[in-house]
Amino acid sequence: MEKGKSNRTNKDRKAGNADALETLFRQVSSRPEPSRQVREGVRSAVHGEWRAVTARRHWRRRTIGLAAAASVALVFTVLVLNATRQSPSTDLREMARVERVIGHVRVLANQTAERGAALALQTPVYQGQSLRTGEDSGIALRLPGGTSLRLDQNSELRLLDVRTVALDSGRVYVDSQTRASENGLAEVASPGLAVVTTRGVVRHLGTQYMVRVAESGLRVSVREGRVAFESGDSKSAPLFVSGGEELAFDGQGGPALITSDPDGEQWLWAEQLGAGFVMEGRPMAEFLEWVAGETGTEVVYLSGEAKGVATRTKLHGTVDLPPRRALELVVPTSDLSAEFRNGTIEVKLKR
Amino acid sequence: MVIHLEDKELAKRLLAGDERAFARFFDDYFSRLFRFAMMRLSGDEDAAREVVQGAMIKALRNIHGYRGESALYTWLCVICRNELTDWVRRNTRYRQHLVLTEDRPEIQAAIDAFNAPERDEPPERCRRDELSRLIHVALDNLPARYGNALEWKYIEGHSVREIALKLDISPEAAQSLLARAKRAFREVYSTLLEPVVSPVAPQGSR
Numbered sequence: 001m002e003k004g005k006s007n008r009t010n011k012d013r014k015a016g017n018a019d020a021l022e023t024l025f026r027q028v029s030s031r032p033e034p035s036r037q038v039r040e041g042v043r044s045a046v047h048g049e050w051r052a053v054t055a056r057r058h059w060r061r062r063t064i065g066l067a068a069a070a071s072v073a074l075v076f077t078v079l080v081l082n083a084t085r086q087s088p089s090t091d092l093r094e095m096a097r098v099e100r101v102i103g104h105v106r107v108l109a110n111q112t113a114e115r116g117a118a119l120a121l122q123t124p125v126y127q128g129q130s131l132r133t134g135e136d137s138g139i140a141l142r143l144p145g146g147t148s149l150r151l152d153q154n155s156e157l158r159l160l161d162v163r164t165v166a167l168d169s170g171r172v173y174v175d176s177q178t179r180a181s182e183n184g185l186a187e188v189a190s191p192g193l194a195v196v197t198t199r200g201v202v203r204h205l206g207t208q209y210m211v212r213v214a215e216s217g218l219r220v221s222v223r224e225g226r227v228a229f230e231s232g233d234s235k236s237a238p239l240f241v242s243g244g245e246e247l248a249f250d251g252q253g254g255p256a257l258i259t260s261d262p263d264g265e266q267w268l269w270a271e272q273l274g275a276g277f278v279m280e281g282r283p284m285a286e287f288l289e290w291v292a293g294e295t296g297t298e299v300v301y302l303s304g305e306a307k308g309v310a311t312r313t314k315l316h317g318t319v320d321l322p323p324r325r326a327l328e329l330v331v332p333t334s335d336l337s338a339e340f341r342n343g344t345i346e347v348k349l350k351r
Numbered sequence: 352m353v354i355h356l357e358d359k360e361l362a363k364r365l366l367a368g369d370e371r372a373f374a375r376f377f378d379d380y381f382s383r384l385f386r387f388a389m390m391r392l393s394g395d396e397d398a399a400r401e402v403v404q405g406a407m408i409k410a411l412r413n414i415h416g417y418r419g420e421s422a423l424y425t426w427l428c429v430i431c432r433n434e435l436t437d438w439v440r441r442n443t444r445y446r447q448h449l450v451l452t453e454d455r456p457e458i459q460a461a462i463d464a465f466n467a468p469e470r471d472e473p474p475e476r477c478r479r480d481e482l483s484r485l486i487h488v489a490l491d492n493l494p495a496r497y498g499n500a501l502e503w504k505y506i507e508g509h510s511v512r513e514i515a516l517k518l519d520i521s522p523e524a525a526q527s528l529l530a531r532a533k534r535a536f537r538e539v540y541s542t543l544l545e546p547v548v549s550p551v552a553p554q555g556s557r
Contacts, residue, residue, distance in 0.1 A: 021533055025505035028483040031490060031498075034385045038396065042404045043377055049408045054368035 055265035093127040095159050096141035096149065099275045103137025103153075130158045133170070140273040147193055148175040150273040166196040171212040173270035175293070176204050176225070199249050200231035207243070208296055210270065217250040223262045223296040229255075262296045263343050271295060276320035284334055285310040287326075292345055294323035302348040309335055310347060359419030366415055379495040380424060381407070384431050386491060390484065391435055402438050406431040424492065489540040497532035504529055 034042075098121055107123075108130040125131065131139060133155050141149045144162070151157050155170020165172070174193060195202045195211045199218040202211055207225020212218070220229055224243045239255060241247045246260035260266075277290045288299045288310060301307040313334050319326045327345070331338040338347045364372035384406060388399040410430050417426055490498035496518060503509040503517065515525035 021537065022505055024482075024486065025501065027479070028486050028506060030502055030506050031382070031386060031487045032389075033382055034396070034400070038385075038400050039381065042381065042400055042407070045404050046377065046407045046411065047373060050365070050373055050411045051368075053412055054366065057366065 052265045052268055093162060094124045095127050095129075095162050096125050096143045098123045098125065098139060099142045099148070100140040100273050101137075102139070102273065104134060105137050105139045105151075106132045106134075108132060125159060127159055127161050130156060132156045138269065138273045140275065142275070143193065146176075148274070149173070149193070150175075150270050152269050160196065164194045164196060167211055167213050169213050171210060171269070173208070173210045173267075173273075174204060175208045175270075200229055202227050202229050208293075209241075210267070217248065219246055219248050221246040221260045221266070223260075223267060263340075267296060271322050271324065274323060277323075277326065279315035279317050279319055279330070282315055283311050284313040284315060284331075284336065287315060287330060288338065288345060288347060291323040291327050295340070295345075296343075297340065298344050300344045300346050302346055306336060306347050306349050309349065354419045355422050356419065358423035359417070361423065362414050362417045362419070365411065377407075380427055383424065383491040383495075383498075384427055386487065387428060387431055388435060390488075392438075398438065398442070402434045403431065405438075406434040409434065422494075485540065485543045489536055489543055492539050493532065493535050496528065497535055500525070500529055501532050501536055 101121065107125060109128075125141060131151055133139060133151055133153050135153055137153055139151050141151075143149060149165070150173040152171035152173070155172065156168040157170075157172055158166040158168060160166055172195060174195065176193070193204065197211065197213050197218055202209070202220050204225065204227050207227055208223040209225070209227050210219075210221045210223070212221070220227060220241055222241045222243050222245055226240060226242050229239045229241060229247055239247060239257075241257070244260060244262050246258050248256045248258055250256075271294055274294045277287055279287060285299075285307070291297075292299045301310065313336070315330065319330060321329065324340070327338055327340075331347075335350050336347055337350050338345050340346075361372055361376060365376055381403065384403045385399055388402045388406075389396070392398045392402070406427065410427055413430075417423065490502060492498075493501075500514055500518070503514050504511070509517075511525050511529070512522050514529070515522045518525060518528070520528070
C-alpha cells in the first residue's frame, strides 16, 4: 500500500472513530446524580470527620518564653517517676464507675497476666486496674466528687489510687466539674486528680483538660481553668497552663507553650463520651449549662426575657446524645434559639 | 509503575487540611462513588448513601496511606467495595452480592493503566440499557474533568465555549481536553466491552 493512501486511511479511520464515539454518546442520557439533600448530608458528615482527622494531625507551634513561677499559690505532691512500671496495688478500693462505653474496652487486673474483661455501664473499676481501649473505642468514668475522666481510642490508663492515674499511651480528658477562680484556686476544694506520665505529673486547679502521650512526646491541653505541670526534676519550677493553651513536649527538647482552640475539633472525641443529660423536670437553663460545660463554652443570654424563658421552661425525658447534637434537637422545641458563636452559646427568643 | 502525581498531590493537601482540596475531593468523587454503589445495590439510594459515606470517611482516615500507585478513584472504589461487602453481610436481603463486569480484577487493572487495545466498531450487539450503563461506568472511570467534558459536549449538547467557561479554561484548551478525553474514553470503554463482544471459543478449539 502506498504511504499516501495509508495516511488517508489512518485519517479516515480516526475520523470514523470520532463519529462512532459521538454516535455512541447520543444514545445515552446524562449520568444520574444524587439528590441535593443526599449530597449535602453526606458532605456534612464526611467534612466533619475530615476536620477531626486533620485536627488530630495538625499542630501549630509558637514557643514563648516561660517565666519562673515565683509565686506558687498551691502546693503539689510530686510523684517521682521511674522507668519501670509501678506494680498495681492489690487493694480492691473502688475508684470510679463506668458512665459510658463505646466499642470494646478491656480492664486488666495487672500488666503481666492480661485477664481482660469487658466493661458494662455502672461497672465499678478499682485501684490497681488498667483500662485499655482499641480502635474506635472509648470509655468515660465518674469519680467520687463528680470528676469525669474520659479515655480516647488506642489508649491505656492505670488506676494507681483514688486520686492518681497513669497515662501510658493515648489521650485522657479530665473534667473536674469545678471552675477555677481568678487567682487560680478552685472554687470548690475538691481533691485534685493527678495524671502521671513519663514526663511529669499534671494536676488540675478546677478545669477541663486533656493529656496526650504519644511516641513523639507529651501534650497537655487546657480547655478551661488551669493546670500545673511538675516534672520529675525537683529543681524545675512548676509550669502553669491556662485555658486555651497547650504545653508540648516533643523529643528531647524543652517544653513549648502554644495556643490551643478550646472549641476545636480535638475535643470532639471527649464530647462523644460524655454522659447524656436527664432532662425530666429540669429547666432549659440547666440543660444549656450542661451543653456549655461539655463543650467548653459559656452560655450568653441576649436578653433578660430569654434568660427568664430558659429558667421557666421545664424539659421532659432524657437526651442521650453528644451535647452539640442535643442542643440542635432540644432548644427548637421551646421559644428559644441557641447558636454556638466565638466560644459561647448565644441564646435568644425566637421571633 | 505509573504514579498518579495529581492524585497524590490532592491527598497531600487533604492531609494538610486544605479546604479547597476537600471541596475538590468531594465534588470529583462523591457522585461517581454514589453511582458505583447504586449499581451494586439495585438502586437503593439510602443504602448507597450509607455505604458511600462510610467509604469516604474511611478513605480520609487512611489517606496518609495512599501512595499514588493507582488512581485515587480506583483506590476509593476498593474501599467502597469493602464497605459494600460489609453492608451486604449486615443486610441479608442483599445476600446475593451483585458482581458486575467492571469488578473483575483484570478489568480494573486495565482501566487503571489505560492500556486496552482500540476497537474500531461500535458495540452493536449490546443491549441499550447495558450500553448506557457501560458508558456511564467508563465516564466515571476517567478523570473527573474528562468525564464531565464529554458528557457536557456529546450528551448534553454544550458548545466548546460553554465547556471552557465551566472549566475556567480557554476554548482552545477545552478543545484539546476534549480530544484527550475522547482518546481516554475509547481505551477505557473498549476494555469494558471486551467481555461482552468477544465471541465464546467453541469447545475443543485451541
